[in-house]
Amino acid sequence: MSSDQTAGFDPRLDFFTRVLEAFHFCHLETVLVGNAAAMIHGAPVMTKDADFLFRDAPVNRKKLKKVAALLGVSLSQPFMPASEVFRMEGGIFDVDLMPSLPGYRFESVRAKAEEIDIGTHKIKAAPLELIIELKTKANRPKDRAVLPVLRNTLKVLNEMRKRTPPP
């Protein structure tokens, strides 16, 4: 337990829950992607921020501002013009919201997303196969570092699915 956890309270998990609540309250549909999504699937990885995909539309950009206000964080696009990512800063960790992923629009990722129940909320998360595909394409040093454990996790999950009888 880290020094700022007392009696089982995890400020980072609490903030993550508040982010999901803010999305829900503002009716902003998102899909969790990146390492955070890999984590939810059970890959033994950690991350310092949470990445979400959202459907880019003027109404949703307004909702982003509302979400940021609810969370008490700042909202900006710090990487323009190279990237349209919206970043929420000032919370326990940064939250990145992207309007698309290389080669994938929101709708196609949402169609493949898996809904995972984390107890307090149900999250739509990009499938592990897609996360691996995107990291392989991105080919950054930090992606290459995590790919072996993601691939092994997928192998184990597939083997478990083969051996689990359908409900």
Add this chain to the structure above:
Amino acid sequence: MNQIRRAVAEAIERSGKSLSQVAAECGVDKGNLSRFLNGRGRSALIGVSRLEKIIDRLGISVVPPKYPPHLQWLNEVDRWYERLRGSVRGVSDQDLRQILIYVVRPAGQRIHFVRKVGSGYVL
């Protein structure tokens, strides 16, 4: 207590003896033993020393659970590890165990965000 009731009931059935026989052999009132097994009635409990006699007489082995209640999901990790060990190509036993511990744990416990401290990261 229900687990003990079940274990005693199963052991009596396996022994092929009647409830009366077991009660007599263990020096326990048959009605008391019956109420204990049903978990109902005014005297559905049994003294510890009598319970100990029943357990010894029937050869029941009392094994404490391997994991504390909040870590019972580790039993499923053990089961999957035994099933998959050596059969997931390219995944060592050590990596398999580590992955299973993350995959099998409740989804709400898989979330670990780190924070930057100096030049490193901490949980």
